[in-house]
Amino acid sequence: MPWQPRRPRVQAPPVPELPEVETIRRQLGPRLAGRRIVGATAHPSAKFAPATRAVGATVGDLRRRGKYLLADLDDDRELIVHLGMTGSLRCLPAGPRDDPYERAVWALDDGTELVFRDVRRFGRLAVVSAGDHRELPTLASLGPEPFDPALDDAAFASALRASSRAVKTQLLSQRPVAGVGNIYADEALWRAGVHPGDRRLTRPASAGLLAAVRSVLAAGIEHGGTTLRDYVDAEGRRGTNQLHLDCYGRAGEPCTRCGERLRSGTLDARTTTWCPRCQPPRAPRTLRVTIW
DNA sequence: CGGGGTTCCTGGCCGC
């Protein structure tokens, strides 16, 4: 019973997705390259304690896979960071900050500190042998990067056919394509005119969805990410992509394409917004949609 | 192995 009625929410939590993580990577990469980690402190939770294992290593490239940041270390290991829902990663001057939400702090050899702040503690850190992602199963079986040329219409359609779950659930699984979360999933489905609960897509719909995923992610990167409440990039700045959202968070407002009132519900316990006119369900019998 | 459900967390919203 995946669909439940729900009331609209005024506020939505910030969730770093691919554009937000990519924005942070681009800013942080040059600042971290060549820096030696000379010390570290971490929250005792198993999610953050691995931070201290990076002490002594020198950082190389900062890469991104989906929503994961991977910092190459010079000892054939890598430091992996997932921001979860409320995580941020910044380089700050060393010194006491009295911030109760700092979960890990790495002291660098240039006098700065790399600070991982995460209010809700849904984020996660790991230090592993290079390429050994067994302790992060979603990363280990992550789908292709959205802008990978090898991800063509046929490959995407084939990946979607591998599961009979709702198409939005599949997008959020990170398997057909990496990096899509709740915001960009709703945006892409709206742009492609695909109902989030559809379980089988036609070839044209599948191709349209891939194109839409790429365009909404590209727009997100171009605008420095989406800031709904307190997402900030590596320099503490808010993104502006929230000014360009057509669907997510707009339940009850008119569709920017057709004027119909956008509807909201939950799909697999996730807030979902869609336009009933632009995104009609292909197989109504498989869904039970209740309108608030 | 896929599908489905549960858990982790906390601030902020809602209702009384």
Added chain:
DNA sequence: TGCGGCCAGGAACCCC
């Protein structure tokens, strides 16, 4: 106005 209850949400985790 104050306070307690409840909810969101990515990915790990567990069970079938």
